[in-house]
Amino acid sequence: MNIALIAHDDKKSSIIGFAIAYKHILEKHTLYATGTTGKLISDETGLAIHRFQSGPIGGDQQIGALIATNDMDMVIFFRDPLTAQPHEPDVSALMRLCDVFQIPLATNLASAELFIHGLERGDFHWRNVIKTKKDREG
Numbered sequence: 001m002n003i004a005l006i007a008h009d010d011k012k013s014s015i016i017g018f019a020i021a022y023k024h025i026l027e028k029h030t031l032y033a034t035g036t037t038g039k040l041i042s043d044e045t046g047l048a049i050h051r052f053q054s055g056p057i058g059g060d061q062q063i064g065a066l067i068a069t070n071d072m073d074m075v076i077f078f079r080d081p082l083t084a085q086p087h088e089p090d091v092s093a094l095m096r097l098c099d100v101f102q103i104p105l106a107t108n109l110a111s112a113e114l115f116i117h118g119l120e121r122g123d124f125h126w127r128n129v130i131k132t133k134k135d136r137e138g
């Protein structure tokens with residue numbers, strides 16, 4: 001599965017803790033992240049992560065582009081609901097695309113915990129079915 005990890009600044013320590021706790025699950029998947037989140041997680045965990053630009057300069061949009069081609073299977077985005085973001089339109093666009101393409105989106109630790117356990121259990125296998133169908137139909 002292709003999984004995007006993103007966190008606003010106030011949530012970075014939280015996503016690092018999440019990645020440390022679930023490294024044994026995350027390492028079985030292909031990980032993507034916005035620039036700073038990806039650097040911090042890979043520094044702390046050693047996980048291999050494809051890093052895009054930092055969020056405020058286009059990283060959210062780069063991840064959105066993968067969602068738009070149905071190539072992203074899950075987005076874990078620890079948002080900071082209490083701080084205004086200069087790139088709020090990009091954040092909204094990313095979440096909107098998740099809804100357009102039915103991509104599982106967890107926006108906080110509590111839902112991310114459910115996602116990661118579901119991932120381990122195989123609850124997201126339907127994504128492989130959809131992608132296989134897309135590959136067949138071109």
Ligand SMILES: O=C(CO)COP(=O)(O)O
Nearest residue numbers: 034035036037054055056
């Ligand atoms: O701003 C972000 C998401 O909107 C996250 O970007 P960074 O991971 O580069 O801090």
